Amino acid sequence: MPARTPRKRRSSLEARAAILDAAEKRLVDAGPGGIRLQDVAADVGVSHPTVLHHFGSREGLINALVERALQDTQAQVMAAVQAAPARTDTIAAILDAVFAQMKQSGRARAFLWLALSGFAGGVSGLNLYPLAEFVHAMRVERRKGRKKPPVFDDTYFSVLLPALSLLTLAALEQKGRLDPRFDGAKFRVWLAELIHSHLERD
Amino acid sequence: MPARTPRKRRSSLEARAAILDAAEKRLVDAGPGGIRLQDVAADVGVSHPTVLHHFGSREGLINALVERALQDTQAQVMAAVQAAPARTDTIAAILDAVFAQMKQSGRARAFLWLALSGFAGGVSGLNLYPLAEFVHAMRVERRKGRKKPPVFDDTYFSVLLPALSLLTLAALEQKGRLDPRFDGAKFRVWLAELIHSHLERD
DNA sequence: ATAGTTATCTACAACATTGTCAACAACAGG
DNA sequence: CCTGTTGTTGACAATGTTGTAGATAACTAT
Numbered sequence: 001m002p003a004r005t006p007r008k009r010r011s012s013l014e015a016r017a018a019i020l021d022a023a024e025k026r027l028v029d030a031g032p033g034g035i036r037l038q039d040v041a042a043d044v045g046v047s048h049p050t051v052l053h054h055f056g057s058r059e060g061l062i063n064a065l066v067e068r069a070l071q072d073t074q075a076q077v078m079a080a081v082q083a084a085p086a087r088t089d090t091i092a093a094i095l096d097a098v099f100a101q102m103k104q105s106g107r108a109r110a111f112l113w114l115a116l117s118g119f120a121g122g123v124s125g126l127n128l129y130p131l132a133e134f135v136h137a138m139r140v141e142r143r144k145g146r147k148k149p150p151v152f153d154d155t156y157f158s159v160l161l162p163a164l165s166l167l168t169l170a171a172l173e174q175k176g177r178l179d180p181r182f183d184g185a186k187f188r189v190w191l192a193e194l195i196h197s198h199l200e201r202d
Numbered sequence: 203m204p205a206r207t208p209r210k211r212r213s214s215l216e217a218r219a220a221i222l223d224a225a226e227k228r229l230v231d232a233g234p235g236g237i238r239l240q241d242v243a244a245d246v247g248v249s250h251p252t253v254l255h256h257f258g259s260r261e262g263l264i265n266a267l268v269e270r271a272l273q274d275t276q277a278q279v280m281a282a283v284q285a286a287p288a289r290t291d292t293i294a295a296i297l298d299a300v301f302a303q304m305k306q307s308g309r310a311r312a313f314l315w316l317a318l319s320g321f322a323g324g325v326s327g328l329n330l331y332p333l334a335e336f337v338h339a340m341r342v343e344r345r346k347g348r349k350k351p352p353v354f355d356d357t358y359f360s361v362l363l364p365a366l367s368l369l370t371l372a373a374l375e376q377k378g379r380l381d382p383r384f385d386g387a388k389f390r391v392w393l394a395e396l397i398h399s400h401l402e403r404d
Numbered sequence: 405a406t407a408g409t410t411a412t413c414t415a416c417a418a419c420a421t422t423g424t425c426a427a428c429a430a431c432a433g434g
Numbered sequence: 435c436c437t438g439t440t441g442t443t444g445a446c447a448a449t450g451t452t453g454t455a456g457a458t459a460a461c462t463a464t
Binding site for chain 1: 420421422423424425428429430431
């Protein structure tokens, strides 16, 4: 006779959170195609119909996953930017910190993957314009009384460039897909210096 | 009675090439998970066992695909670099041209996808060191008699930065996943200018 | 022509995955 | 203690995908 396991009953919110955690781990490790209901369910310790009960369908699960990850990250970026002292030479440090965390959490990989897969919320969901506007305001302030006011596009590109490259770097470094000779930390320092000196120049 | 279609028989090489073309298109459009034997076979106009006959297995097909794409791209980059006049201000133009073609061919997407998926040949297969060494030699030559000789890491990073960002940009621009306000061409010009002025400075 | 090679096909097997359904059980409120 | 709600489950259906096997037919070489 099968030893019946005592059935555990979580609250709907707890169950959803646990399932989303497991699904996101699968997403980070193996991409959207790696999110299989049976596997996710097994990770959480439930049967796969339970997952379907909470999210309706596989697509519903992925949508919920994307939404949560996007909101989390957006909040983190906002917090990092607002908490930072308004000095130009900290911009690179902010970006570095934010994307270091995106690397650790695996969300750099997740977002790149989702963007490639065509999910609506992918990288385009990460709107850089608010950040660029914030940085631009600092630049304008800092340049008061000087000759030329900075152009917004220049500031935006100065934010976009490290965002793009560090996102990809974070996504690929994590899996060790980069040349072993490559020193990521050194590159980030170099990039920070490049952006910094560019923003400071007239 | 079924109207029997006249069976076409290609040479092994032609068949393999046609199948690889179809598979690569699927890879670019939908990622590795989008490579389904039946679909690929249907695209070529054969039955799926024919694909298995030529590549042994699905994995064999993907391996062959990656190898071909990698060699093709490597050759293209080499050709572009060697054909260019050895002036520093053309470096950005070279990179721009190479990655514009990677965008058009969809290989930016393919490589990013493969790198994320963990395929051995992914982005790490695209070795940037030869290119960096070539550029560095030009820099050294150009600086003869000046004060400080350029550091190789600085040159390497100057190649890596546009490579990384343009690769991702090419991968995402193609699918229209970027903010509609974003002007890719303008960004590339800006980036070229940034790299150029950095390489020229002492 | 004739025979050998092999690219190609149809049919089938094996397996994985998503989704449905009815029943069970844990917990809350009466 | 009883009852309703609902989180949870096992069994099953439907479908899709990879891979196998034997037969067929197109091309090549003699």
